[in-house]
Amino acid sequence: MQTPETNLILIVDDTPTNLEVLSEALTDAGFEVAVATSGESAIEQIEYDPPYLILLDIMMPGIDGFETCYRLKQNPQTKDIPVIFMTALSDTVDKVKGLSLGAVDYITKPFQQAEVLARVQIHVNLRNLNLALAEKNLRLEQEIKERAIAEAALQQLTHNLEQRVLERTQKLADALCTLEKAQIQLVQSEKLATLGQLVAGIAHEINNPVNFIHANLYYVSRYTQNLLELLKLYQNQLPKATPEILAKSKEIDLQYLLEDLPKILSSMEVGTERICDIIKSLRSFSRHDEAEVKVVDVHEGIESTLMILRRHLEAKPGQPKIQVFKEYGNLPKVECYPGKMNQVFMNVLSNAIDALTEAMDNYPSYVRSPMIRIMTEVLGSDRIAIRIADNGLGIPENIQKRIFDPFFTTKPAGKGTGLGMSISHQIITELHCGSLQCISQPGKGAEFVVEIPIQQPQLCHTGVVKQKFLSSPTQLDRKPAYQGLPIMVKADQK
Ligand SMILES: Nc1ncnc2c1ncn2[C@@H]1O[C@H](COP(=O)(O)OP(=O)(O)OP(=O)(O)O)[C@@H](O)[C@H]1O
Ligand SMILES: [Mg+2]
Incomplete structure (x- = not known):
């Protein structure tokens, strides 16, 4: 809606007397007045100098008042300018047609000056109110738009914030998980390292004496074998043993001893071999140095x-x-x-x-x-x-x-x-x-x-x-x- 800058009233009438009467009355009431004597000239005039209100006669040569009103209402630049028809007293059909075309009121001829002024004043006031309302509406719409934009920005901000909180929480959870894993691994590898060292240490300590025993068992076996062979030689060469020797032989159960000693020695060898195997396994298992x-x-x-x-x-x-x-x-x-x-x-x-x-x-x-x-x-x-x-x-x-x-x-x-x-x-x-x-x-x-x-x-x-x-x-x-x-x-x- 265009806000007029003047309080200009346009009177459109082909009858000079009417124009005169109305002009005078309105000028006296403080309005600026412009006149047009045909519909066409009125439209032209309105386009370059839009009035605050139009008083429009119906019967005119050329395009009549209805057509003029119709064209004004079709044009977005002029459609909001209030139009008051001027019609004969008895013409009800004209009044209705004029109102249905978008006119705001009508005044009847012959004019009653006071009535014309009152009606014009009312519509000028109404237009003022409409304009003020429209302006307020515009401001309100603007405000609503601004609020909507602010709200959207706020929502976006909240969303971004939530997103950041989520991301941070996720990062924290990930960090915690990594930390827990690292801790578990640390505890476990610490335990393992200690265990590995212990096992490797013990294996190493045992390894030397066992190897020593295992290696010497071979000689013990061989020497024992030699001694047994020597004993057998004595028995063969000197079959008649003295009573003292016989008593000792009985005491130590020589026969059993001769049978059992090699067995004991070979099982000792098996045993030490087993210990050597176990030590090898322990060392290979712990592999703490690797x-x-x-x-x-x-x-x-x-x-x-x-x-x-x-x-x-x-x-x-x-x-x-x-x-x-x-x-x-x-x-x-x-x-x-x-x-x-x-x-x-x-x-x-x-x-x-x-x-x-x-x-x-x-x-x-x-x-x-x-x-x-x-x-x-x-x-x-x-x-x-x-x-x-x-x-x-x-x-x-x-x-x-x-x-x-x-x-x-x-x-x-x-x-x-x-x-x-x-x-x-x-x-x-x-x-x-x-x-x-x-x-x-x-x-x-x-x-x-x-x-x-x-x-x-x-x-x-x-x-x-x-x-x-x-x-x-x-x-x-x-x-x-x-x-x-x-x-x-x-x-x-x-
Ligand atoms: N061969 C299996 N048969 C049946 N259940 C099994 C077998 N292996 C693992 N499980 C199941 O998986 C679970 C987790 O095994 P895991 O080795 O992680 O822990 P654990 O044996 O309970 O304790 P540890 O930390 O001392 O090894 C076991 O408690 C058991 O329920
Ligand atoms: Mg387990």
């Missing part, structure tokens, strides 16, 4: 772990021994952290022994043949797999999802820390770019499959490169290894 990637025989690591766990595999009162079946493939030497790999074998094998012992403790009447099966093979050209399966109670599906979580354990307090599998998982996936999978069916057993590359990708253990090389477990369409083992516990007894 903090770097080495090219090793994985089977050696498995064997030394089994040697350490040997006592736990033996039969106990009322329980058969746990049999270990090895199906070793023709593996090449593999690049890995040997001490860490042994730690994984130790964790997986200890869990298998625990599972079998639990089955034997809880279901003694159904225990048949507790078994552990260890299979190794080469996968493709660059990876190896180590499968360790047991025919224990197996792992229910809901627990399988959690076994790699730190501190998750189903074992009684004090027995399990729940760290074995999470650390093993970390060692295999993060340190060796491999995978550690658990396959299990409750009641049938469990199998853990370790897959690692034969050669370590460079810098695998640094998180950055890890993602690139981290391999997903091979999907082998073969039966789990525990399926070859007899079922220990009947399904309805679980």
Whole structure:
């Protein structure tokens, strides 16, 4: 809506007397007045000097008042200028038509001056009010728009803030997780380092005297043999022994001694040999001096772990021994952290022994043949797999999802820390770019499959490169290894 700058009233009438009367009355009342004598000239005039209000006669030569009003209302520039028709007293049809075309009022001819002035004044006031209202509306709309923009900006700000809080929270959670992992690893590697040092220290200390005994046993054996041969020679050469010799022979049960002494010596040799083997295994297991990637025989690591766990595999009162079946493939030497790999074998094998012992403790009447099966093979050209399966109670599906979580354990307090599998998982996936999978069916057993590359990708253990090389477990369409083992516990007894 255009705001007029004057209080100009335009009178459109082709009758000069009317123009005169009205002009005078309005001028006297303080209005500025312009006149036009036809519809066409009025439209032209209005375009360059828009009035505040128009008094419009109906009957005019050329276009009449209705057409003039119609054209003014069609034009956005002029449509808001109030139009008052001037009509004959009796002309009701004209009045209605004029109002329906958009006129605001009508005045009747002959004019009553006071009425004309009153009506004009009312419409001028009305227009003033309308204009003020429109202005307020405009301001309000503007304000609403500004508020909407401010609100949107506020919302965006809130959203950004929430996003930042979320991101920060996530970063904090990640940092906490990394910290927890680092802490677990630190505690574990500290424990392991101490244990490794202790084991390596003891092994070293025992190694020298045992080697000394073992080496000298050979001479003891030979000297004893010589002495026995000499004794035999005496017996042959001097068959008549004195009563004193006979008494001593009887006292020491010479016959038995002669038979038993070589046996004792050879069993001592077997014993010291065994001690030497154990020491070798302990040293190979602890490998505390090997903090770097080495090219090793994985089977050696498995064997030394089994040697350490040997006592736990033996039969106990009322329980058969746990049999270990090895199906070793023709593996090449593999690049890995040997001490860490042994730690994984130790964790997986200890869990298998625990599972079998639990089955034997809880279901003694159904225990048949507790078994552990260890299979190794080469996968493709660059990876190896180590499968360790047991025919224990197996792992229910809901627990399988959690076994790699730190501190998750189903074992009684004090027995399990729940760290074995999470650390093993970390060692295999993060340190060796491999995978550690658990396959299990409750009641049938469990199998853990370790897959690692034969050669370590460079810098695998640094998180950055890890993602690139981290391999997903091979999907082998073969039966789990525990399926070859007899079922220990009947399904309805679980
Ligand atoms: N061979 C298996 N058979 C059945 N359950 C198993 C086997 N291996 C692991 N589990 C389950 O996974 C859980 C987590 O094993 P994990 O080695 O991480 O911890 P843990 O053995 O309980 O304690 P520790 O830290 O002393 O090893 C075990 O408590 C057990 O419930
Ligand atoms: Mg464990």
